[in-house]
Structure formats: C-alpha cells, structure tokens
Amino acid sequence: MALNRRAVFTGLAVAGSGGLSPRAGASAGDDGEPSPSAPPGADPRRLARDESFWGRVAAQFRVSPEFTNLENGYYGIMPLPVLREYERQSRRLNEENSHLLRGAYKTVEYPRARARVAEVAGVAPDEVALTRCGTEALQNLIAGYNRLRPGDAVMYCRLDYHSAIYAMNWLKGRRGVDVVAIDLPEPHTEQAILDHYARQLRNHPTVELLLLTHMNNRTGLVSPVAALVDLARRRSVDVIVDACHSFGQLDFRLPDLGADFVACCLHKWTHAPLDTGFLYIRSERLGDVDPCFGDETYPADDIRSRVHSGTTVGEVLE
CATH class of the missing domain: 3.40.640.10 (Type I PLP-dependent aspartate aminotransferase-like (Major domain))
Incomplete structure (x- = not known):
C-alpha cells in the first residue's frame, strides 16, 4: 500500500533529530490520543464543516494561549505524536552520540528516512x-x-x-x-x-x-x-x-x-x-x-x- 504523507511525517522526527527513524510500530495514535483521519471517500465540503473532526485535529497541537498565530507557512508546528517522537529521538541521540551517528543512523536509518520521503514524492530514493x-x-x-x-x-x-x-x-x-x-x-x-x-x-x-x-x-x-x-x-x-x-x-x-x-x-x-x-x-x-x-x-x-x-x-x- 502506498504511503500517505500523514503516515510518513508522523514518524519523520527524522531529520529534525538527526534523520532518525521512528520506533517500530509508531503511529499517530501511540500517545493514547485519537489520530484524526478522514473516512475514505468523505465529502471534503461536509468534512470542512465537521467541528468534531477539526476538534480532534486541534487536540493534536499544543500552542501558546498568549497570542493567536496566523502565520503557519513559516513553520508548521509538530503535532503531539511527532513532538514526542522528536523528543524521544533527541534523548536517544544524546545518549548514544557518535556511536549512533556513525553506525545505525548512517547505514540504516538515514537511508530508510530518505526512502520514505522518496516514496511519498513518487520518485526513486537515489533522486x-x-x-x-x-x-x-x-x-x-x-x-x-x-x-x-x-x-x-x-x-x-x-x-x-x-x-x-x-x-x-x-x-x-x-x-x-x-x-x-x-x-x-x-x-x-x-x-x-x-x-x-x-x-x-x-x-x-x-x-x-x-x-x-x-x-x-x-x-x-x-x-x-x-x-x-x-x-x-x-x-x-x-x-x-x-x-x-x-x-x-x-x-x-x-x-x-x-x-x-x-x-x-x-x-x-x-x-x-x-x-x-x-x-x-x-x-x-x-x-x-x-x-x-x-x-x-x-x-x-x-x-x-x-x-x-x-x-x-x-x-x-x-
């Protein structure tokens, strides 16, 4: 089954923490919160008015109550599952240091992350x-x-x-x-x-x-x-x-x-x-x-x- 972008980038805590791949089986729902996903064939116009769906989407993000951010194109903040994976990988990187970077990361995890991005983009990894x-x-x-x-x-x-x-x-x-x-x-x-x-x-x-x-x-x-x-x-x-x-x-x-x-x-x-x-x-x-x-x-x-x-x-x- 072809990867979709949500599946890839939920786990792409990835390059932001050294290109590290997510733990096996990680998904948007691993944090105990429902992962919002539109049902197959959903009418986009009806979904746009579905407040319960967008409420579940909003629950995936933690934002400051001090201001209302209207600029999301500069940086689209990480939803909670990505943020938690990013934090986990950052801790892992600090613990394992160059042993990780020169070993599994370089030989296995970076190529795997690149291959997942390439699959979503519809091109070959070597491109x-x-x-x-x-x-x-x-x-x-x-x-x-x-x-x-x-x-x-x-x-x-x-x-x-x-x-x-x-x-x-x-x-x-x-x-x-x-x-x-x-x-x-x-x-x-x-x-x-x-x-x-x-x-x-x-x-x-x-x-x-x-x-x-x-x-x-x-x-x-x-x-x-x-x-x-x-x-x-x-x-x-x-x-x-x-x-x-x-x-x-x-x-x-x-x-x-x-x-x-x-x-x-x-x-x-x-x-x-x-x-x-x-x-x-x-x-x-x-x-x-x-x-x-x-x-x-x-x-x-x-x-x-x-x-x-x-x-x-x-x-x-x-």
Missing part, C-alpha cells in the same frame, strides 16, 4: 537528498546548475521566494549570465499565466534556466507548473520548481510536475520538525548540477554530494 530546508534545496539547485554560459539568461518572477530570487541574481556574477525578472499579469488566470510566460520566453530567447513557484508563499497562487514546464522544455529551457509550500498542501507526486529539478520543504505544511527539506534531481540530469562546494564525501554520481550541510540533521559526514 532525493535531504536538506535542512526548502531554501537550502533551492539554493543548491540554482547555484549548482552548471549548463549556463556567459551571455545566457535566467528568468524568474518577482513574486517568487526572496531567497531563490537572491540566488538567481547571484548567477549574474557567478556564471556571467543576464537576469530577467518578470511580473505576472492580472488577473492571474491559468491561460493568462501560460500566455505570459510563452511571450516572455519568446521575447528573451537566450533564457536557459527558469525558476517557477508551484504555490506562492505570499499570495497562495497556484501556477500551472506542469504546463509551464512543458512550454519551457519545448524551447530547451530548464526549470527549477519551488514546491516548498505545495508539497504539503496539494495532492500530487513530483513526476506530475514534469520538472527535472524540484525543491521541497517538510517543516511547513507537513508538520515535520524544523530543519527538514529535500531536493529532487531526475537521475538522468544529476550531472547538470555540481557537487556542493566540491564535496568529496560522496561520489559525483550520488545525489547526496549535492548537499553538504556538515554534521546536522540531513547529513552525517565521514
């Missing part, structure tokens, strides 16, 4: 590398993309994520490319967006790399990424997709986007611990992204060489 966050994933993909030459151009929308924009701007000095920044047309209809990108790519024929945001962090706009990727591919333009917000909110697998390079965050809407994300590179395209800072911990044909975070959640070095 996924865990990162500290979606920002790191975006930066590594943008900075490492090595097919740019002086005189080429890269393109982004001014509504894209600010850290990704900074990295795209940085390519001007790093790769000697031109940087094209565009705005989206109003109204933001699917056809208007498609027509606008087609026009912009036609007007800027030297563009070789395009940054696309699946779900915007400021407005919530969902762009027709799959169609845009196809549009760009027909012009031989590569695309890096920012799926940091969409991965936890929309029902899709990474192959549905059609992109070869995707960045995702796990500590937003999936409620995994802080310091968790991943990047995806389609296996045939791995050579088009350089190892991070000349990493030699892993061979060049291992996607983990595209992330070098030191001794932290996602990576444990030799």
Whole structure:
C-alpha cells in the first residue's frame, strides 16, 4: 500500500533529530490520543464543516494561549505524536552520540528516512537528498546548475521566494549570465499565466534556466507548473520548481510536475520538525548540477554530494 504523507511525517522526527527513524510500530495514535483521519471517500465540503473532526485535529497541537498565530507557512508546528517522537529521538541521540551517528543512523536509518520521503514524492530514493530546508534545496539547485554560459539568461518572477530570487541574481556574477525578472499579469488566470510566460520566453530567447513557484508563499497562487514546464522544455529551457509550500498542501507526486529539478520543504505544511527539506534531481540530469562546494564525501554520481550541510540533521559526514 502506498504511503500517505500523514503516515510518513508522523514518524519523520527524522531529520529534525538527526534523520532518525521512528520506533517500530509508531503511529499517530501511540500517545493514547485519537489520530484524526478522514473516512475514505468523505465529502471534503461536509468534512470542512465537521467541528468534531477539526476538534480532534486541534487536540493534536499544543500552542501558546498568549497570542493567536496566523502565520503557519513559516513553520508548521509538530503535532503531539511527532513532538514526542522528536523528543524521544533527541534523548536517544544524546545518549548514544557518535556511536549512533556513525553506525545505525548512517547505514540504516538515514537511508530508510530518505526512502520514505522518496516514496511519498513518487520518485526513486537515489533522486532525493535531504536538506535542512526548502531554501537550502533551492539554493543548491540554482547555484549548482552548471549548463549556463556567459551571455545566457535566467528568468524568474518577482513574486517568487526572496531567497531563490537572491540566488538567481547571484548567477549574474557567478556564471556571467543576464537576469530577467518578470511580473505576472492580472488577473492571474491559468491561460493568462501560460500566455505570459510563452511571450516572455519568446521575447528573451537566450533564457536557459527558469525558476517557477508551484504555490506562492505570499499570495497562495497556484501556477500551472506542469504546463509551464512543458512550454519551457519545448524551447530547451530548464526549470527549477519551488514546491516548498505545495508539497504539503496539494495532492500530487513530483513526476506530475514534469520538472527535472524540484525543491521541497517538510517543516511547513507537513508538520515535520524544523530543519527538514529535500531536493529532487531526475537521475538522468544529476550531472547538470555540481557537487556542493566540491564535496568529496560522496561520489559525483550520488545525489547526496549535492548537499553538504556538515554534521546536522540531513547529513552525517565521514
């Protein structure tokens, strides 16, 4: 049976505590509280008005009574089962220290956590590398993309994520490319967006790399990424997709986007611990992204060489 995201990220106390896997049999209900889950085939409109269901969801979280938090996209806090597993794994890490990190974690538990993330994403484990966050994933993909030459151009929308924009701007000095920044047309209809990108790519024929945001962090706009990727591919333009917000909110697998390079965050809407994300590179395209800072911990044909975070959640070095 295919894993769903709730099953994975309930136990993904994971990368936030060293990528450690949950104890055998752990589930959302192991803390003695009912795990809220919608019955199969439930009408989403009726479920949205079901106060008893949402009451069970709310009971999974402990929040401060001192204020009302309206910003959940920055960090989606851990529900109680995840928090308790995270605390258990933190204690375990402190007790077992490097014996754990250089042993079972490195050889068994990290690969298992990565494989579970890959299964949910619908891709192969060797196409996924865990990162500290979606920002790191975006930066590594943008900075490492090595097919740019002086005189080429890269393109982004001014509504894209600010850290990704900074990295795209940085390519001007790093790769000697031109940087094209565009705005989206109003109204933001699917056809208007498609027509606008087609026009912009036609007007800027030297563009070789395009940054696309699946779900915007400021407005919530969902762009027709799959169609845009196809549009760009027909012009031989590569695309890096920012799926940091969409991965936890929309029902899709990474192959549905059609992109070869995707960045995702796990500590937003999936409620995994802080310091968790991943990047995806389609296996045939791995050579088009350089190892991070000349990493030699892993061979060049291992996607983990595209992330070098030191001794932290996602990576444990030799």
